[in-house]
Amino acid sequence: MKIFLTGASGHVGTVVVSELLGAGHTVIGLARSDKAADLLVKAGAEVYRGSLDDLEHLTTGAHEADGVIHLAFKHDLLFSGNMIGAAEADMKALSALAKALEDTHKPLVGVNGILLYGAANPGQITTETDTLPSGSRIDSENFIIGLAAKNVRSSVVRLAPTVHGPLDNAVGFIPTLIRIARDKGFSAYIGDGLNRWPAVHELDAARLFRLAVESAPAGSRLHAVHDRGIAFKHIAEMIGNRLNLPVKGISPDDAKKHFGHLAFFVSVDNPTSSQITQKLLNWIPAHPNLKDDLKNEHYFTPHEMKG
8 A cells, every 4th residue: 555644754653654664555754854854765665745734735645645644743832832723733634634535435544642531531441432522632533533424444543641662752751751750850650649551562553553554444443552551650660760769759739840741641540441452453462561661771771862
């Protein structure tokens, strides 16, 4: 298949490019900068210059492909506090992609985060059947799933908050938590720290995106989850032990000061199942879980400081 991939030079996108090429697919990666284009060329992918704001260009790219994986998101707006602006830009980009795919039965694979569902239903085990009516990024997910009624083989991969592995860079949750611990002099959790985070290795996540674009039924919601739920206190302890730093519980009132924009996410209790996904696509996580991955050096070397 010839697959048009947005977000191709990001953390997950980079691994997805490798997975797709390794399976014999042709990858056409959207690149808005020379740096991104160079990375794609070195990986063996074709380059399609443009950005999420080039809506007609996105439609053309999708039209010329056999399928689309949409990973790009304006994280710069998100991290600056403009989540609404980032979500609106995402919906415009998705509408442009969908314009080329309606009534073609071609696949469109999108992405969302599982933590949003944990925040809405704290403590409950999130499954692929759970939905929400609206919200930032939820609207995009629901839009993609709705394209099944317009003869698009659409699916959404919901990513665990921790997509870990050697390519996890400076904006990922784990390297960010490591930097915060170094800066503050201790590794922290909120309250009793028993809220749970799911996790998945980057290679397992990439394989799920490939399986989705190849064969996921129209209207599928899929979970990229290996660890169903690791107590956040345990994550903090693993980081503290590796850095030889103390581990402390902090109050919810102190969370914003310590974790910054991550404070809300750090407190979410989000146990998650991927049982339906595993059965549907025969997707079985095969790479190290988070506990074993944190025993490796890649999170605790200069690589972890790179953007």
